Amino acid sequence: MSASLAHAPRPAAAHENRHPHIEIVTSREQRRARPRYVYALVGVAGLFAIFLAQLLLSIGVSDGAYAIAKLQAQEKELARTGQALTEQLDTLGSPQNLAMNAESLGMVSNATPVYLRLSDGAVLGAAAAARGSAGAMGGASLVPNDLLEGVPLVTAAAGEPEPLGVASTEATDGSVASTTGSPAPTTPPGMLPAPVTR
Amino acid sequence: MVREQRSTRMRLALSIVLTFAIVAVFVVRLVDIQLVRAEALNAASLDKRSVPMTSYGVRGDIVDANGVVLADSVDRYDITASPRLLLSGSNTTGSEMTVLDKLKLIAEETGQDPNDLMLALTADPESDFAYLAKGVTVDVFRAVRDLDIGGVFFELRPSRTYPLGAVGGNLVGFIGTDGPQAGVEFKENDCLASTNGTSTYERGADGVRIPGSTVTTTEVKNGGTIRLTIDSDLQWFAQQQLAQKAQALGADWATAIVVRVSDGHLMAVADYPSVDPNNVNGVPTTALGSLAFSTPFEPGSTFKAMTVASLLDAGVISPSTQVVAPGRYVFPNGDYIKDAWAHDDLRLTTAGILMNSSNTGISVISERLDAESRRNYLLKFGLNERTAVGFAGESGGSVPETRNWDQITNFAVQFGQGVTATAAQVASIYQTLGNDGVRQPLTLVEGCQWPDGTVTSLPPTEGVRAVSERAATQTVEMLETVTTQGGLRSILSMPGYRVAAKTGTAEVAENGRYTSDRIVSVAGLAPAEDPQYAVVVTFGKPDTIKTSAAAAPTFATIMTQVLKTFRVTPSTEAAPAIPVTW
Numbered sequence: 001m002s003a004s005l006a007h008a009p010r011p012a013a014a015h016e017n018r019h020p021h022i023e024i025v026t027s028r029e030q031r032r033a034r035p036r037y038v039y040a041l042v043g044v045a046g047l048f049a050i051f052l053a054q055l056l057l058s059i060g061v062s063d064g065a066y067a068i069a070k071l072q073a074q075e076k077e078l079a080r081t082g083q084a085l086t087e088q089l090d091t092l093g094s095p096q097n098l099a100m101n102a103e104s105l106g107m108v109s110n111a112t113p114v115y116l117r118l119s120d121g122a123v124l125g126a127a128a129a130a131r132g133s134a135g136a137m138g139g140a141s142l143v144p145n146d147l148l149e150g151v152p153l154v155t156a157a158a159g160e161p162e163p164l165g166v167a168s169t170e171a172t173d174g175s176v177a178s179t180t181g182s183p184a185p186t187t188p189p190g191m192l193p194a195p196v197t198r
Numbered sequence: 199m200v201r202e203q204r205s206t207r208m209r210l211a212l213s214i215v216l217t218f219a220i221v222a223v224f225v226v227r228l229v230d231i232q233l234v235r236a237e238a239l240n241a242a243s244l245d246k247r248s249v250p251m252t253s254y255g256v257r258g259d260i261v262d263a264n265g266v267v268l269a270d271s272v273d274r275y276d277i278t279a280s281p282r283l284l285l286s287g288s289n290t291t292g293s294e295m296t297v298l299d300k301l302k303l304i305a306e307e308t309g310q311d312p313n314d315l316m317l318a319l320t321a322d323p324e325s326d327f328a329y330l331a332k333g334v335t336v337d338v339f340r341a342v343r344d345l346d347i348g349g350v351f352f353e354l355r356p357s358r359t360y361p362l363g364a365v366g367g368n369l370v371g372f373i374g375t376d377g378p379q380a381g382v383e384f385k386e387n388d389c390l391a392s393t394n395g396t397s398t399y400e401r402g403a404d405g406v407r408i409p410g411s412t413v414t415t416t417e418v419k420n421g422g423t424i425r426l427t428i429d430s431d432l433q434w435f436a437q438q439q440l441a442q443k444a445q446a447l448g449a450d451w452a453t454a455i456v457v458r459v460s461d462g463h464l465m466a467v468a469d470y471p472s473v474d475p476n477n478v479n480g481v482p483t484t485a486l487g488s489l490a491f492s493t494p495f496e497p498g499s500t501f502k503a504m505t506v507a508s509l510l511d512a513g514v515i516s517p518s519t520q521v522v523a524p525g526r527y528v529f530p531n532g533d534y535i536k537d538a539w540a541h542d543d544l545r546l547t548t549a550g551i552l553m554n555s556s557n558t559g560i561s562v563i564s565e566r567l568d569a570e571s572r573r574n575y576l577l578k579f580g581l582n583e584r585t586a587v588g589f590a591g592e593s594g595g596s597v598p599e600t601r602n603w604d605q606i607t608n609f610a611v612q613f614g615q616g617v618t619a620t621a622a623q624v625a626s627i628y629q630t631l632g633n634d635g636v637r638q639p640l641t642l643v644e645g646c647q648w649p650d651g652t653v654t655s656l657p658p659t660e661g662v663r664a665v666s667e668r669a670a671t672q673t674v675e676m677l678e679t680v681t682t683q684g685g686l687r688s689i690l691s692m693p694g695y696r697v698a699a700k701t702g703t704a705e706v707a708e709n710g711r712y713t714s715d716r717i718v719s720v721a722g723l724a725p726a727e728d729p730q731y732a733v734v735v736t737f738g739k740p741d742t743i744k745t746s747a748a749a750a751p752t753f754a755t756i757m758t759q760v761l762k763t764f765r766v767t768p769s770t771e772a773a774p775a776i777p778v779t780w
Contacts (some may be wrong), residue, residue, distance in 0.1 A: 062402075064411045083272060084336040090267050090361030095434035111758045112693045116766065125768035126693035142441035143434055145363020146476035 091147045100141055104155040220641055248411075253489065254356045255392025258421030260370050262430040263465075263644065267361055268370050269383065274357040275339040277308065277330040281319045283349030286553055300347050307341040308334055333357055358383075364474040365434040366489040369426065369467055369642065371590070372475035380473075380486050384590045386424045388656055389646035393419040422654070427463035427646040432456060435759050436468035440735070443752045444470045444700040448741030453490040455625040456750065456760055457732045459723065461659065462638030464587070465731070465760070467491075467622070488623075491589040494596065494618035495738065498704025498744075499555045500721040501614030504627050505564065506552055507635070507673040508575035511665035514566035517672050518768070519548045520780045523559035531606050535561050538703065538745075549676040550778030552683050555701060561609035562778065569600040569608055576611070576681030580626045581619055586658055595619040614704055621719075625734045626723050631677075632729030635670035636661040636736045663701040678726045678773050689750040693757055694768035696726035699753065701746035706739065716744040720753035724761060725769045733757045 085151070110130035115122055226653025260269035262506040284297055288725065298316060305312040308331045318328050333355055334342075343352065359375050359452060371381020378384040400411035436454045438456045444452040449470070456465040471485040478486065523544040527535040537557050544556065551559035564572065576582070576597050584594040597611065607616040630637040638661045646655040677698035681690040690699050699722030706715040719736040723729035735753040742748075760766075 024633045026398050054236060061409055062406075065402075065406050068409070069406045080273065080336045080340075085272065087359060087361065090270065093266075094362045096363060099434075099438075111755070111762070113762050114694070115765075116776050124694070128693055141438070142445070143437045143472075144480065145365070145475070146480075147359065147361065147363060158229040181556055198218070 053188055065086045091145070092151065094145055096145050096147065097144055097151065101154050106155045209483055211746050218311060219591055240555050244398075244400070248398045248410075249401055250396065250398045253395040253418045254354060254396065255394050255418045256420045257356070257358065257392050258390040258423045258646075260386075260424045260426065262426050262428045262433070263365070263463075264429065265425075266430045268366050268426070268428075268430065269361050270361055272332040272357055272359050273336065274334045274355045275336070276353040276355050276583060277334060277339070277342055278305070278351045279319060279328050279330050280326045280349045280354060281323050281328050282322075282326055282352070284319060284347075285323050294355060300345075300350075303349070304330060304342055304350070307338050307345075317532065360475040362434070363476055364472050365430055365437060367475045368427070368430055368469040368472040368485075368490075369428065369589075370475055371419055371475065372478050372486075374478070379478075381423055381488070382426065385588070386646065386655065389422040389424055390493060393417075395419070418650050419599040422646040422648040424646055424655075427458075427465065427641055427644050428467070429465050429763065431479055432759065432763050433468060435763075436466045436580070436756050437470070439752050439755050439759075440468045440470045443748070444737060444740075447729060447743060447748050449491050449737040449739060449748075451485075451493070451738040452622075452736060453493075453621040454680065454735045454756055455490055455621055455733070456756065457625045457629045457640065459629050459632035459729045460638075460731055461641065462586075462626070462633075462661075463626075463641045463644075465764075466756075467642070478723055479496070487591045488589055488730050490621040491585070491587065491592040491685075492620070493580055493737075493738075494593045495623050495717050496615050496617065496622050496704045496707065497619050497719065498614040498702035498717065498718055499557075500624055500627075500700050500702035500734070501612065501617075501619075502552055502555060502560055503631060503673055503677055503721075504576070504579050505560055505572075505612040505698045506676065507631055507665045507669045508572060509563055509567055510548075510669035510672055511575070511635070512567050512571065515548050517676055517776065518546050518562065520753050521546050521548070522549065523549060523554075523556045523557055523562060525558070527558040527561045527609070531605075535606060535609060545780050547780055548778055549776045550678050552673075552676045552700065553679040553778050557609075560613050564609050564612045569603060570611065573600050575664070576617070579622055579630055579643040580662075580664075581617065585620075585622050585626060588621065588641045589622075592622075593620055595623055614702060619733055621736050624719070624721055624736075625732055628723055628732035628734060631662050631670050631673055632723040632732050633661070633670075634667040635663055637663040637664050674723060674726055674729060675774065675778060677722070679776055679778055681722075681726075682773050686747055686750045689719070689747070689754055690722070692724070692754060692761070695724050695761055696769040696771075696773050697724045697757065697765070698726040698729070699721055701750065703744070703746045714744075715739045718744065718746045718749045720749045720752060722757065724757055725766060726773065727771065730765065730766055731760045733760060 108130045110128075112126060112128040114123060114125040114127045201705055224459040252643075257271045259267050259271065259482075261267050284300070296314060297319070301312045301319070304310075305315055310331060315330055318330060321328065330350070331338075339352060342350070346585060353685075360370060360372070367397075369381050370385035371385075372379055373383055378390075383390065385679050393416070395414065395728060396416045397412055397414040399413070400408045402408055419571055429578065436456065440452045440454045443449075452468075452470040454468040456467075457463070458465055467488060467490050469485070469489045471481050473481045473486050488651040506515070510517075523546050525536065525541050525543065535551050535557050538555070542558070544550070544554070546554060546556060546559050548563065550556075551563065581595055582597040584592045597617045598607070600608075603611065603616075610616040626637060626640055629640070639658045641655060641657040643655060645653045645657070647653050673697075677700055678696060680701065681697045684690070684701075686701060690697060697760055702717075702721070704717045705712040707713070708715070717736060717738050718740060719734065721732070721734040723732050733753060733756055735749045737749050740748050
């Protein structure tokens with residue numbers, strides 16, 4: 001191909017000066033077929049729009065990634081808190097702890113329950129008063145629980161076991177020294193506060 | 199002209215060759231990178247960005263019949279440190295703090311001695327890894343983390359706690375460093391065990407995970423929840439009562455079992471001593487399992503109820519059969535069987551034999567049935583084989599072949615000497631008597647509930663008839679005379695309820711001779727007119743009282759609590775008067 005190109009210019013150069021100036025005029029069809037600037041602009045703008053959209057999208061996605069990372073960290077912390085609290089609750093709810101506290105509050109269990117049958121109002125069972133010594137613990141928990149070590153009784157804050165835990169905290173708040181022997185002022189000794197019934 | 203053309207061709211050829219050579223080099227390199235070394239390069243590049251992650255599967259909980267958690271999986275943390283970083287003094291906070299100052303801060307939170315921590319660090323100062331504290335709680339972990347000391351790191355250590363401590367500790371078992379060691383933790387490990395998941399994700403320069411880059415290689419799988427038949431409150435009560443009495447009596451060991459008669463479900467299995475799974479080292483190794491399942495012993499007179507039921511079923515006696523129980527049942531060679539108290543000939547009915555717990559009386563009525571048939575009845579009551587619970591380390595006791603029975607053993611097995619059974623088997627006998635003669639498989643595990651809600655490991659429910667309904671009912675009626683007319687009636691009777699019970703005072707054999715040691719027990723059913731719960735209380739080798747009177751108060755206390763816990767309706771009719779003498 002380069003060989004034929006090398007030959008061609010020679011005759012043309014020879015006749016150049018003799019010929020009049022001739023220019024090829026583009027036909028209407030050709031002019032119409034030529035691309036317009038508008039199209040180019042639209043194309044370029046579209047391209048930019050796509051780039052921009054992609055950029056914004058990836059910014060959005062990575063923003064989401066940070067939000068997810070933050071929420072996941074938060075979830076982890078909350079799960080830890082939840083688990084620690086559940087653990088604490090389960091330990092405090094263990095029968096050893098409940099029974100020790102109940103007894104330190106002066107509660108006793110009645111070994112002879114009596115039932116009221118609703119269908120005919122019959123009282124079933126032989127009623128007997130609970131004995132003061134009927135507490136199941138007998139003063140010491142013999143069923144060990146390592147997790148309860150260092151967990152104080154609810155009455156521990158009051159210095160000595162009081163018959164009513166609700167009142168005892170109020171009573172000892174201001175007067176730690178003067179509570180020895182004196183009953184809680186809000187409720188007379190031996191009386192339980194009336195339950196709220198509907 | 200020609201030379202010019204040639205040189206043009208030469209240059210053309212040269213450039214073509216060069217082009218192809220360069221392309222060839224690129225292709226070779228491309229193949230090398232993309233195909234030959236692709237994996238290694240991929241891995242290396244991934245290593246730069248990707249982070250491997252272990253997601254810990256959670257070992258399943260063990261809960262009681264009401265859903266109270268007995269064994270729980272919790273997160274604990276190991277605090278580790280890089281001695282090299284710490285000792286060289288490069289840190290993020292104030293560089294004027296000495297290493298010991300930092301360790302003091304940590305020790306304050308973990309409750310350790312800072313000098314111990316220093317020792318741990320200086321053991322290998324060039325190392326990049328040393329443990330400072332193992333298994334600390336979330337609170338401690340957070341406190342130490344907030345100190346923000348450079349060179350200190352944290353590792354998750356999934357751990358196990360037992361919120362109720364020793365309540366059911368004998369049954370639940372525990373986990374050692376090598377995995378589950380005892381009890382349900384060991385036996386039901388297939389259900390409880392979890393699988394850790396592994397995955398990798400890619401992270402950006404600031405450590406934030408790149409979205410969509412997580413690749414999971416192993417799915418994390420949580421363990422299932424094991425539900426026991428135990429009622430944890432009752433279990434605690436039984437353990438507390440048992441321990442109190444066992445300490446007062448100076449007993450070596452003690453067990454108390456509560457069984458629901460209708461289906462053989464164990465409501466409580468208390469052992470003394472029993473392990474607190476949170477502190478396994480607190481008890482001798484013999485107390486790590488459940489004595490009620492692992493320890494066979496000669497149970498003594500509690501077997502008499504089974505003997506009477508068997509003979510009733512065989513039709514050789516009736517409740518009113520009149521027997522003369524001699525003071526001594528003498529064999530031709532001069533050996534003899536006697537009762538716990540000296541007496542002349544007693545004119546007893548079958549009920550009277552049970553009420554008085556007469557060994558000679560039992561021997562007289564046992565003459566009426568051949569040894570092989572009597573042994574078959576023992577086997578039908580579940581002796582000589584392990585219970586359906588299949589507890590870790592469970593024993594099945596032993597009932598020797600009849601050809602090995604000598605003349606004394608021939609009758610002694612009928613009152614619980616010369617044979618051994620576990621406390622669980624004795625409980626099973628009374629369950630059978632209370633359940634109209636049908637022995638239900640003892641059940642400790644209700645099932646394994648998987649995270650998707652399916653339940654597997656369901657216990658067997660097929661019962662085996664040991665004796666006829668009539669024989670069982672009559673036996674329970676006769677057992678009621680023990681609490682209405684027997685010597686321990688003041689202790690064993692419970693206001694409002696009819697109770698059937700049998701005492702047992704068994705001699706303990708050591709090295710082939712019976713010693714002065716005793717195993718005392720009381721087994722019984724309530725309410726007697728329609729038994730719902732069977733309770734067996736046993737004390738091994740008590741020091742202060744060596745008769746069944748030692749076990750009776752605890753039996754009564756536990757039985758009362760059982761009736762209260764399960765809201766058993768009090769009896770409305772008085773016990774029938776059954777003649778015990780003639």
